[in-house]
Amino acid sequence: MDYQYVLGGVLVSLLGSVFFMIINTTLNGEKKKVVEKVSNGVNGNGYVRMPSQNGNFQPESASGTDVVIVGAGVAGAALAYTLAKDGRRVHLIERDLSEPDRIVGELLQPGGYLKLIELGLEDCANESIDAQKVFGYALYKDGNDTKLSYPLENYPSDIAGRSFHNGRFIQKMRERATALKNVTLEQGTVTTLIEEKGTVKGVMYKNKAGEEMRSNAPLTIVCDGCFSNLRRNLCTSKVDNPSCFVGLILENCDLPHANHGHVILGDPSPILFYPISGTEVRCLVDVPGTKVPSVANGEMAKYLKNVVAPQVPPQLYRSFLAAVEKGNIRTMQNKSMPATPQPTPGAILLGDAFNMRHPLTGGGMTVALSDIVLLRDLLRPLNDLNDAPALCEYLESFYTLRKPVSSTINTLAGALYKVFCASPDPARQEMREACFDYLSLGGICARGPVSLLSGLNPRPIHLFLHFFAVAVYGVGRLMIPFPTPKRVWLGTRLLLGASGIIFPIIKGEGVRQMFFPATIPAYYRAPPLK
Numbered sequence: 272m273d274y275q276y277v278l279g280g281v282l283v284s285l286l287g288s289v290f291f292m293i294i295n296t297t298l299n300g301e302k303k304k305v306v307e308k309v310s311n312g313v314n315g316n317g318y319v320r321m322p323s324q325n326g327n328f329q330p331e332s333a334s335g336t337d338v339v340i341v342g343a344g345v346a347g348a349a350l351a352y353t354l355a356k357d358g359r360r361v362h363l364i365e366r367d368l369s370e371p372d373r374i375v376g377e378l379l380q381p382g383g384y385l386k387l388i389e390l391g392l393e394d395c396a397n398e399s400i401d402a403q404k405v406f407g408y409a410l411y412k413d414g415n416d417t418k419l420s421y422p423l424e425n426y427p428s429d430i431a432g433r434s435f436h437n438g439r440f441i442q443k444m445r446e447r448a449t450a451l452k453n454v455t456l457e458q459g460t461v462t463t464l465i466e467e468k469g470t471v472k473g474v475m476y477k478n479k480a481g482e483e484m485r486s487n488a489p490l491t492i493v494c495d496g497c498f499s500n501l502r503r504n505l506c507t508s509k510v511d512n513p514s515c516f517v518g519l520i521l522e523n524c525d526l527p528h529a530n531h532g533h534v535i536l537g538d539p540s541p542i543l544f545y546p547i548s549g550t551e552v553r554c555l556v557d558v559p560g561t562k563v564p565s566v567a568n569g570e571m572a573k574y575l576k577n578v579v580a581p582q583v584p585p586q587l588y589r590s591f592l593a594a595v596e597k598g599n600i601r602t603m604q605n606k607s608m609p610a611t612p613q614p615t616p617g618a619i620l621l622g623d624a625f626n627m628r629h630p631l632t633g634g635g636m637t638v639a640l641s642d643i644v645l646l647r648d649l650l651r652p653l654n655d656l657n658d659a660p661a662l663c664e665y666l667e668s669f670y671t672l673r674k675p676v677s678s679t680i681n682t683l684a685g686a687l688y689k690v691f692c693a694s695p696d697p698a699r700q701e702m703r704e705a706c707f708d709y710l711s712l713g714g715i716c717a718r719g720p721v722s723l724l725s726g727l728n729p730r731p732i733h734l735f736l737h738f739f740a741v742a743v744y745g746v747g748r749l750m751i752p753f754p755t756p757k758r759v760w761l762g763t764r765l766l767l768g769a770s771g772i773i774f775p776i777i778k779g780e781g782v783r784q785m786f787f788p789a790t791i792p793a794y795y796r797a798p799p800l801k
């Protein structure tokens with residue numbers, strides 16, 4: 272198996288350098304195209320939007336609901352708004368309607384912001400929630416830093432990332448959804464999917480008063496987030512728990528690079544900083560594994576002061592210690608789960624319930640919003656959602672059409688997390704060093720990976736080529752001034768390690784779906800005629 276990885280790695284690296292020039296020349300052109308596509312009603316995947324039939328539906332559901340949506344988080348709230356705007360009658364059920372207070376979903380990549388614009392929800396992430404514009408990242412390693420700007424030159428000036436309090440963003444989207452008269456937002460906890468002869472007909476839920484209720488609809492969309500209880504019948508979930516994030520809020524400090532995310536390649540793993548309002552900076556400290564030091568008995572504060580604080584950039588050091596002293600320390604398990612749907616008539620999964628990746632690159636909301644745009648466009652030509660088997664067959668195209676965006680963001684998140692973690696293995700150390708230095712080279716070496724991370728360039732092949740370009744760069748450096756047997760062996764292990772990181776992730780995403788989606792018959796499914 273290993274020799275296949277090496278051979279694959281070497282071949283790809285050679286191909287990589289040939290394609291490198293091509294990437295360079297196409298990247299600029301593509302950015303222009305994305306902007307044109309957005310304004311022409313064509314989404315970033317190249318999917319052509321069907322003519323809008325806003326308000327023209329003749330809903331046939333006996334219950335008076337066309338779509339039940341479980342969960343009014345990032346995905347559910349945005350989805351309810353967009354489907355209702357298209358004339359669907361939506362029953363949105365959320366277990367807690369108060370403003371969420373979480374450490375998740377606080378930085379929306381520019382690619383996700385473009386999707387928010389396509390949905391008409393961009394005003395949910397503006398000054399009204401004190402959202403901050405984000406223009407790129409600053410990367411720190413061993414006291415050195417490099418600035419990586421999003422390649423936004425060819426976009427309108429408003430296009431950038433956005434960072435904010437997740438709860439404020441969600442409340443805004445809930446408000447926008449409930450302002451539409453065909454959305455019913457109800458507080459309730461969905462307990463089960465109602466299934467009859469293999470078709471989902473709706474959900475059972477407990478309402479605010481604790482009464483057992485049912486809601487029927489031709490289509491149920493489950494967006495109940497990363498801890499989903501309902502996904503088990505709709506996908507073959509294989510959840511990985513690579514690490515936890517420990518969250519703090521730093522106050523009254525200026526980031527060394529204003530309006531940028533900051534990533535410290537720390538030991539044992541990365542530390543992030545980014546603004547979430549005009550006066551607050553979120554710090555997320557990654558702790559590998561599933562166990563973190565106890566917050567309650569003070570072990571966590573000790574860990575943050577003794578292990579993490581010395582790695583924090585000097586400008587943030589005092590505010591970091593003050594935040595630890597203040598004690599509002601939150602933790603959250605980071606999960607990753609490839610999308611493995613089991614197409615089921617009458618139901619579909621979306622958001623984190625369906626697909627997760629390491630949050631290091633802040634890609635979750637971009638994937639969810641991109642999926643929503645795609646699903647909305649697929650559903651638009653359908654007046655009637657009642658033919659569940661035909662709808663289910665048609666929506667299989669969704670799983671392939673979403674791949675360019677989702678697999679690029681997912682693969683990059685998983686691979687980058689592994690590369691950015693410290694390791695006692697010299698080959699892994701070389702790869703981490705090579706990655707930092709490669710990004711520091713600037714030009715295409717910085718723009719390429721950042722455009723992938725930001726969701727502006729959903730091309731898995733570009734990701735694959737850049738990943739191996741980093742590995743080849745790392746090997747090349749080892750061969751200078753001359754290749755001793757020890758260095759050749761280290762280079763071989765570096766390539767092996769790189770291959771061992773990326774190939775399993777690609778396998779999880781599906782090689783064919785990721786690189787050759789057009790060869791999959793479902794890609795061409797037409798809407799059922801009725």
Ligand SMILES: Cc1cc2nc3c(=O)[nH]c(=O)nc-3n(C[C@H](O)[C@H](O)[C@H](O)COP(=O)(O)OP(=O)(O)OC[C@H]3O[C@@H](n4cnc5c(N)ncnc54)[C@H](O)[C@@H]3O)c2cc1C
Pocket residue numbers: 341342343344345346347364365366367374375376377378379380459460461462494495496497499500516603604605606621622623624630632633634635636637639
């Ligand atoms: C630590 C961390 C940091 C992250 N940072 C970022 C980031 O910076 N940028 C980014 O893009 N992504 C980030 N993510 C990922 C991002 O948070 C998710 O991708 C996004 O929130 C997914 O949206 P969702 O709607 O699927 O889930 P959620 O936003 O979690 O919404 C799920 C909703 O379902 C409700 N619900 C659950 N069960 C039920 C039930 N049975 N009945 C009724 N309602 C129910 C919940 O109350 C909740 O409101 C991060 C993730 C983690 C873990």
